[in-house]
Amino acid sequence: MKRFEKVYSEGVLEATEIWVDKETGVNYLFHSNGNAAGFTTLIDKEGKPIVTK
Numbered sequence: 001m002k003r004f005e006k007v008y009s010e011g012v013l014e015a016t017e018i019w020v021d022k023e024t025g026v027n028y029l030f031h032s033n034g035n036a037a038g039f040t041t042l043i044d045k046e047g048k049p050i051v052t053k
Helices: none
Strands: 004-010 014-021 027-033 036-041
């Protein structure tokens, strides 16, 4: 079983994706542009992680 599931994707050369950790439900944002990329937790307006049940 894969731990992470991609639930949103847009773009190709400059890509933005949202991934969900199936064990914790925490949502992550992945963004890539050329050779650079970043992966971070999505948070709500109170600074708490966004969790998908």
